[in-house]
Amino acid sequence: MSVLVVGSVAFDDIETPAGRVKGVLGGAACYFAVAASYFGAVRAVGVVGSDFPDEHLDFLGERGIDTRGIYRAAGSTFRWGGRYHESLDDRDTLFTDLGVFDGFNPDLPEAYQDSEYVFLANIHPSLQLRVLEQVSAPRFIAMDTMNFWIEGTRPELEQTLARVDGLVINDQEARQLTGEHNLVRVAALIRDMGPRIVIIKRGEHGALLFEGEGVFAAPAFPLREVQDPTGAGDSFAGGFIGALAREEELDGGALRRAVIYGSVLASFCVERFSLDRFRELSGPEIEERFARFRALSTF
Amino acid sequence: MSVLVVGSVAFDDIETPAGRVKGVLGGAACYFAVAASYFGAVRAVGVVGSDFPDEHLDFLGERGIDTRGIYRAAGSTFRWGGRYHESLDDRDTLFTDLGVFDGFNPDLPEAYQDSEYVFLANIHPSLQLRVLEQVSAPRFIAMDTMNFWIEGTRPELEQTLARVDGLVINDQEARQLTGEHNLVRVAALIRDMGPRIVIIKRGEHGALLFEGEGVFAAPAFPLREVQDPTGAGDSFAGGFIGALAREEELDGGALRRAVIYGSVLASFCVERFSLDRFRELSGPEIEERFARFRALSTF
Numbered sequence: 315m316s317v318l319v320v321g322s323v324a325f326d327d328i329e330t331p332a333g334r335v336k337g338v339l340g341g342a343a344c345y346f347a348v349a350a351s352y353f354g355a356v357r358a359v360g361v362v363g364s365d366f367p368d369e370h371l372d373f374l375g376e377r378g379i380d381t382r383g384i385y386r387a388a389g390s391t392f393r394w395g396g397r398y399h400e401s402l403d404d405r406d407t408l409f410t411d412l413g414v415f416d417g418f419n420p421d422l423p424e425a426y427q428d429s430e431y432v433f434l435a436n437i438h439p440s441l442q443l444r445v446l447e448q449v450s451a452p453r454f455i456a457m458d459t460m461n462f463w464i465e466g467t468r469p470e471l472e473q474t475l476a477r478v479d480g481l482v483i484n485d486q487e488a489r490q491l492t493g494e495h496n497l498v499r500v501a502a503l504i505r506d507m508g509p510r511i512v513i514i515k516r517g518e519h520g521a522l523l524f525e526g527e528g529v530f531a532a533p534a535f536p537l538r539e540v541q542d543p544t545g546a547g548d549s550f551a552g553g554f555i556g557a558l559a560r561e562e563e564l565d566g567g568a569l570r571r572a573v574i575y576g577s578v579l580a581s582f583c584v585e586r587f588s589l590d591r592f593r594e595l596s597g598p599e600i601e602e603r604f605a606r607f608r609a610l611s612t613f
Numbered sequence: 614m615s616v617l618v619v620g621s622v623a624f625d626d627i628e629t630p631a632g633r634v635k636g637v638l639g640g641a642a643c644y645f646a647v648a649a650s651y652f653g654a655v656r657a658v659g660v661v662g663s664d665f666p667d668e669h670l671d672f673l674g675e676r677g678i679d680t681r682g683i684y685r686a687a688g689s690t691f692r693w694g695g696r697y698h699e700s701l702d703d704r705d706t707l708f709t710d711l712g713v714f715d716g717f718n719p720d721l722p723e724a725y726q727d728s729e730y731v732f733l734a735n736i737h738p739s740l741q742l743r744v745l746e747q748v749s750a751p752r753f754i755a756m757d758t759m760n761f762w763i764e765g766t767r768p769e770l771e772q773t774l775a776r777v778d779g780l781v782i783n784d785q786e787a788r789q790l791t792g793e794h795n796l797v798r799v800a801a802l803i804r805d806m807g808p809r810i811v812i813i814k815r816g817e818h819g820a821l822l823f824e825g826e827g828v829f830a831a832p833a834f835p836l837r838e839v840q841d842p843t844g845a846g847d848s849f850a851g852g853f854i855g856a857l858a859r860e861e862e863l864d865g866g867a868l869r870r871a872v873i874y875g876s877v878l879a880s881f882c883v884e885r886f887s888l889d890r891f892r893e894l895s896g897p898e899i900e901e902r903f904a905r906f907r908a909l910s911t912f
Binding site: 400401402495496497498499516519520522528529530531532533534536537538539540567570571573574608609610611612613 | 699832
């Protein structure tokens, strides 16, 4: 298998009811890549500034992630600051300093061009499309997007959506994309735009998978404490694509198992700030929580 | 089996994005009793005014519900008006005219006193306690409550909570009751107050059952159209208690199945205004949707 992710690498300042951290490793590409790395090799594409310490790249490398596609540009690494409300459902963005991410130009190393599983994290839809033009024979392409692109770059977004197999998106943005509230109708409208598979992430309420004629409702894992929801969605996508890439057939059963693995990785992600939980997370812990998801939803 | 419910019988004015209705049959006791009636005999206790037409009592009677405990008092039947927001998650109460419900005094007919399964719908906790004093050998007692009693009659509420086996409550009110946000901790705090079983209803996000050492996450059924969420929570409770009363043992498996039957009944309830969906709902449809819940959550 060969999983490719293209997206942000960032420094985050985060405030939650559990505490605050400054300048910690973040970014969609990092969360995705680390989560997916538990299932096999991952290739990452991103950009960092001259201020980005090697230790972060070393951490990704130790997780078996190919970081040749993360290039260094003159300037500052993307920085984001957010403050979560008591409910953890909602957050305020305190600042966004794009830095070198503003000029991000995803050129794939030649060795990446045969990637079979591709995740286009939340970046400009034209850049997402540019990545697709560089992969030779993808088996499964999924993408994320956000309100900013839905509002500002609709035609480009629709072009990209027409080219992917799956959209992994949160409920709020899925509703915004379709102008519809009911999630069954939301998913149908999105599938009319291109993706045959739609996953709607609902934070602490789990995720819904729409594929073929079926709907699958995955619960979120009921945790006694959530320290930091940042990166949960990208960890979900990483677990999902990583697990999917291990499967022989991409049928309904495989997709459902992959959604649960995505939920497992997201549930670990939020237990600590930044990617800290992944620094000590083991494969057996993942399998054990997968089994607990079964216990959680079996009747 | 013998299921008893005590609660409101009402006329509702309801506005939702799907339409509006005036003076339709409503009230927690009605929704509960009709939902539970698909599983066996139900006894209802409530009060109606002189304006309450016999046809409503006839409808309950046709569903096999014993209405001898619904007494008629001089005055007007309880009236409630509500308007739902686009999201259906939220509603504004437009008016509440208690009428004869203000003087509601739940005296159980002698024939009801041996009821084994008891549901105390959302009424003053002292009245809930009064009902418990009249049942001779209950096997399982569950209750609901709301913000009004949590704020205004806390000591009485705690007395009643100490006497029940299960609390069936929505997430917002569960959080208000405990002053805690995280639902795992919320459930633990509620169980410290008495109930060994806690069910937290989350509307379109399903329900969480806490029992023994286990947690069970039941999805909500993804419907293409919801006309009217009124009564969903009481229909859930009716399906839950009704199905539970059919079981031999009240173990984890029985509780989980019952939660799914509750979810099934709630999912039918919201398809139409008032209790209209139940006027034509058949037993086989319930079993078919139960099977679809399995397909929805199996991986």
